[in-house]
Amino acid sequence: MGGPKGKKEKVGGAAKLSKQIDRLVDVVESRSTATSVRDNGTSHGTSIQEVMKFVATLPGAETGTKLWWFATELFCSQEKREMFSIMTDVDLKLQFLILNQKKAEN
Structure with missing residues (x-):
């Protein structure tokens, strides 16, 4: 009994870790996109x-x-x-x- 329960917790932990990593990736990508838009948003003649x-x-x-x-x-x-x-x-x-x-x- 203890074995399968332990595996479920590990899978749950792995799933949680995976979600957190996905969230971090989303944040980094959104910051990168925002920076890119900001940098490219500077029209010629507006510096x-x-x-x-x-x-x-x-x-x-x-x-x-x-x-x-x-x-x-x-x-x-x-x-x-x-x-x-x-x-x-x-x-x-x-x-x-x-x-x-x-x-x-x-």
Whole structure:
């Protein structure tokens, strides 16, 4: 009697271990996928370096100005960089910066 019961516990333990391993694999794969999506999600022109290089060309947002310093903080957000980058009109980009700066001051 003791033999089969012991085997069931071992099988149960093995099944539990197998489930835990499967769960670990799922977690690692999901993290890997999330990292891959995040890395690939950075569209061309949306890196901090690229966005700030463009900001410095805007009138009133030249390197070292108050608006430029504000942009250094604003564009720590990937979403803000993407929104800024998809705007094709230079005036809209400048307005975007100024509007966000005013929001931050209030």
